[in-house]
Amino acid sequence: MPACYSENIEMLEDLLGYRFNNKELLLDALTHKSYHHEKPDKAPRYNERLEFLGDSVLGLVIAESLFCYNILLTEADMSKMKSYLVKESMLFEIASRLSLGKYLRLGRGEESTGGRQKKSILSDAVEALFGAIFLDSDYKTAKSVILRLFSDKIDRIISKKEGHDFKSELQEKTQSLFGVLPEYKIVKQEGEEHKKIFTVEVYINGQLYGGGTGKSKKDAQMNAAKEAIKKLIDE
Template sequence: YSTQRNLNELESALNYRFRNIDLLQDALTHKSYMSDPRHGRQSNNERLEFLGDTVLGLVIAEHLMSAHPDYPEGTLSKFKGRIVSEPSLAEISRLLDIGSYLRVGKGEELTQGREKSSILADALEAVIAAIYLDGGLEAARRFILTHFKKAVETTVSVASILDYKTDLQEYCQRELEILPQYEIVAQRGPDHQKEFDVQVLIRGRSYGEGSGRSKKEAEQKAAQAALARLARTTRDL
């Protein structure tokens, strides 16, 4: 499995050369591998996974804050949660073919442990930690922003995964102890092709407007606009 030649191949896929290749080997060693006494006392990837989870979260959070200054904390948190979720990590791990390089025990080998999303996601986090320890935060950041680029773009561009009305309601209840109100300000077109203009009111003042083919769509867009405004300032509330 993880021979020196194989590790060099993986380094090429990762686009990173390790100064201490043992770090990469540890990142690829599942705890089940240690259950075989023939393998002696070696490190597994659990501690690296713990560190990698933190490094990944930091880099993604920092990137989202910088790239989207108008989005409130609740929205950024949802973005981050999806980007660093197990399915997202496992998909990137599969693209890098990390499973082929893993050292796993006989039991995991028999049950296709190399294909398990949980094991692949944990291994990727461990690899991120290995890069961080070997090359520092900038090296880890380059790796993460390169290989998570698609996940970030997909998450941020698919607005349908977000419920802006819920985000706005939670914000208003938490910070202002009130509920936002929505009202239709205009509607156009025939019954089968109507378009609605909606505004959202907070303490009687309009904080966002949105248009859509349904009231629900227009309300979501109005809530999104209000959240962007609230992210900039709440001093005039």
Template sequence: MKNLSKKIKDKLVEFENIINYKFNDTKLLNRALTHSSFANEYKKRDLKYNERLEFLGDSVLGLVISDYIFNKYESYPEGELTKIRALVVCEASLAESARKLKIGEFLLLGKGEEATGGRTRTSILSDAFEAIIGAIYIDGGISVSRRFILGNLLETIEDAVNGELLLDYKTELQELIQKDNKYPIEYKVIKEEGPDHNKSFFVEVLNDNRVLGKGKGTSKKEAEQAAAKVALKRVEK
């Protein structure tokens, strides 16, 4: 931990206790928790931030999850396995795991990022979670990485398999819109069809009285996600 301040050292030890893994090279963990906005504010220090570790962690994560569900669910076809993996490794799922580990409290963020809610932002938390995986992989190898990943995502895998997990397009849309728009996002049920036991809901998502997208689902929640998915494609264009 040479060259790290005592305050940072103490925070890293606290985080190691939370994840139940002690790094051989604590600088890797510090780098995993350092956002580019922090490094940019201290350019003279030439600090390393977590984007490269995130890149590596993303690959390790994909391999571990693919290996696990491939062996666990032997009767599932390739298409179903792909769908499950996508749900497990999506931004929203990873950010939720990051929140459980309180990763946001340990991030090194620039003042601007901090002021705009960076510690709770889904994209930043998701990236940091992957960066930590990358750091653990370099420091301890694939077995330790696998233990960390499955220890934090096993419940998410089960929810995905049981159909209890949806890709969180609503959160992605919210974050994208809020970057430069002060108006809230609203979801409105515009129509319901079918009997109570087999009902379909039709929802539109609005921002500043503009319809951004429409969606259909067997529940209001599913229809809202479908509408948000459509809206995302339009807004991103």
């Protein structure tokens, strides 16, 4: 272990806004099984059990937050939002904000293959941290840490409908109103192969209802669907 490891751990605690009473729990949360298998004497435990617990703690905090939000959300809305908020890419964003990769204890194999930047490893470690905080304190404390990291994301997903499936919503509306499915057409592709921007239009019964752009066909379709829904509501 490098000499600066303890100092780094304190820096991570500063970013979390939480000081561990039991530092071993924090170390366990940061220990990947590859490190444990290589150095069982230094790391008798690894973070998979804490990840399992943290996943449940995170899910409850997010569900409670959505349920108690100042806007009354339906069960279907809460379910979709919760799934979006706890998915791997969101947890990876949290890990990046915490610079979590540099605190992980990894085996040589994972280290050599870029384990410190792997989404799966980092997102699992975030959940393990939440589990460790819960065990080191209580639900109320773990909740305060999680909401400090997620509150802006919760507000954004509700106010701006980030992550909302506008394509599914439009499909439901067009089937209900017209008995048809929306038709998407790619009208433009711009940019280099790995940096393309797509422009898509969506038609209902042959009539143009919306257009949108995005870095992928799916994103462009989603933005077009969002515009079409607004037009349907305004009609």
